[in-house]
Amino acid sequence: MFEDIISGLSAVTHPSVIMAMVIGTTIGIVVGALPGFTATMSIALLIPLTFEWSALVGLAAMAGIYNGSMYGGAIPAILMNIPGTPAGIVTTFDGYPMSQQGKASLALRLALLGSTIGAFLSAVVLLTLAPPLAWVALAFGPVEYFWLAVFGMTTLAALCSNSVVKGTISALFGLSLGTVGIDSITGVHRFTTGNPALMDGVPIVVLLIGLYAIPQALLISSTPGFSGHYTKWKETAVSLKDLVQSWKVALKSSCIGIVVGLMPGAGGNIASFISYSEAKRSSRHPERFGKGEPDGVVASETANNADNASSLVPSLALGIPGNSVAAVMLGGFLIHGMRPGPGLFASEGTVVFGFMWAMLLTALIMLVIGWYGSRIFALVLRIPSVLMAPVIIVFCVLGTYSLRSSLFDVALMFSFGLVGLLMIRADIPLAPAVLALILGPMAESELRRAMLIGRNDISILFSSPIALTLVALILAVVIGPPLHRCWNRYRRQKPFNTTS
Template identity: 50%
Template sequence: MMDVLSGLPHALVVDSLLAMVVGTAAGILVGAIPGLTATLAMALLLPFTYTMSPLVALGMMAGIYNGSMYGGAIPAILMRIPGTPSAVATTFDGYPLAQAGRAKYALHVALVSSTAGSIISALALMIIAPPLVSLALQFGPTEYFWVAVFGLASVSLLLAGAPAKGLASAMIGVAVGLVGMDMMTGSERLVFGVRHVAGGIDLAVMLTGLFAVPPALAMLASPAGGSSRADLTAVGLRLGEAFTFVRTWIRSGVIGVVIGIMPGAGGNLAGIVSYSEAKRAAKDASLFGKGDPRGIAASECANNADNASSLIPTLALGVPGNSVAALMMGAMLIQGLNPGPALFSQHADVVYGFMWQMLLTAFMMLALGLVGAKLFVNMLRIPAALLAPMILIICSLGTYASTNAMADVWLMLGFGVLGYVLARTGYPIAPIVLGAILGPMAESSFRQALLISRGDPLSFVSSPISIVLVLAILALPLMQLRSRKKDTTSG
């Protein structure tokens, strides 16, 4: 516990606090614009983190992550358009409340519930991640190989409705991650004569292209502006009424944390599962879908409880839990910080300071949400035809500024077109990023394990941790088959 407390002074320095405020405000604004997500905002920010100190960069990202989750509820409530995928379940009761003239009340419920979820998630990160490090210290090359395989398999199978497309996306990412020089032999691979990528593809270039460019291209393909005429002068949520949601917050917070730790599950799954559980537990379930504030509370608390908890495997094991965690991991790698057990011993001030930043930005989100409700709603009026070119310009400038190479700008745009085409054809993007990170990790760990064991294949199942991981990997396709069978039976 003393180690966790040691990070608080580092999070409270002026630069860190300013970065958190700016990031939280930017996150709410991005989340409030349909089509934009925390992933996109972080992808835009990533190239600029080269010039920032670690806690300034991570503080801004923490603010964007937490803020965007609440921001996604604004158009979900006012326009029945989820600002982020995680806000899908918020539309079920949020929009009916807005239609009934209680938009301000619904926005306040979403705000306090998002704050509650973020606090629960940040506390879970502080409590669970450090003990997990002691377990991770027992990992060798064999265990890390199976962790990487489990991460690839779980994300590919659980993230998308079509497992084959999820696996295909993951393999694309693995191929991208293997481009460049073989660290053991020194030979080039998958370069195809392009000298610029002989040293490998820059992670920031790929992330910016895959996550920031496709939404802009989608806006250009169907530019449609939105406007909101919601009545924000009506009565909002009173302090005494907020306590009626405590039971919902506890249940939804636990669901969000558990799902957040699962690689690839995401806030959208957490929101929907929590909404279903809240409806199942309610005595008057018939009110759900007609403007029941408990539905908003369940959805928003759960999708925010997913935030910091998704970083638990990222910080402790070096395995990103979702695409946002992958971007944060990219920011850490840019700063020379390698997520995993060594991070806690070598850079304790940064990792524990970041945990406090995830908690502090939850309270900043509450303050900014109360003060700036009208401003955030006005962001819905920005025409998509104006916003899309701005995003593409920022992406290009950021990429060029970070690498000083025009070739990387074209490479970033190429990844953007690839991401747009794949998304339009139903292929998920997140497995590509995780494949690019986990693929090289699996390869290097596999080869190291073979060298250490002198080619003995039994060494891959020689430890209890390895056996547990293998069984978990084998259980994933069985879970998928069981889920399909259940859907077929119910249909």
């Protein structure tokens, strides 16, 4: 194994491979910054072009697109409150307020450093622990996935802290959308109204673009002047203290992202929400979150990038894709004659470990490109509103249509845009709706599978150590804050002991 790691490093330093990583990372950042254009789509379009390339060159380009696109989603999230990727939703919570305060450069570079740290540590885990950690994925069944989804839903408490009622309305809206489509257990059509476009449910990207991008474009168009608050670069210089004071949050968020990435189907969306909730819970100043707190940006971006390489662990070692991007990458391996599984490391050790090195090196390439490119990204705020709004809408239409080449999706996007505008006017948070659409169907389907396996015996939900651990974490998140407040109130009211 050690010899394969060394030979993989030697192979990945070839000029053609390095060029593929640089080009792939650049494309990934651009793609991630465009609403509706996902890493999955970009890699799927790239795979046919790799027929004539060597296996490692093609895989290195895919690694660059994967890492770059996850950071690229933070750029519009910070500058325009429009998440480029679903995982970028959490970045909008504090990234956009920082941009409005004239700290766009700081937010972009904090997001970049968090993304780099998460991607780098995740690649280290993939490179050193892939075979043994792959078996962690096999320990998760329907019961564990159900509790994981419920644990993700508990982060709604952090998102709805300002108004529980309004947050609940938003979450119920997302849960209702999650019931649309063909029932995964019985095959019954639910709320499709006979429309074939709804058989697969409401696409998460369509909801994301509709709720976030369209209302923001309309709000920008109604505001005279520029599309955001721009401050000269020299006035917002990033000091070393600003960059290193969040290292504890970055380390904790990396661990969360890596663990979530090991679970097939979980994804960076869940990792971001859980990491943000944990960062807020453990912060000395939780009231600053949602108002431009740097730790919020670091937590989100670190976690969703730490999911990248770790999601490939079950893919390479067991042939089980961790998410949609990993599934497409499996296709890239198969096209080049490599079958993922336990025998892959023995038969194609140099190429496989070279790909792992590419995941690590593209994280560093992303740091260089993003560091010097963040100055250019921030200039978006100097674009006049009358020009920015139509450009956003055009890219939204193109991104939505490219998903399934469906005009129905475009109409659905504009419908969600109107709903999103009404929600913003009514001060109803948007994030719970998106989180509920992601986790609701997952919780429902896994619960029903677990009950079928257990013959409707509810005790199966508490039959494994992992399930009991997740239940304990859920109780800690739900009950912990009220108990902490009651304890503090009791200590304030308790009279001081006096001695005579």
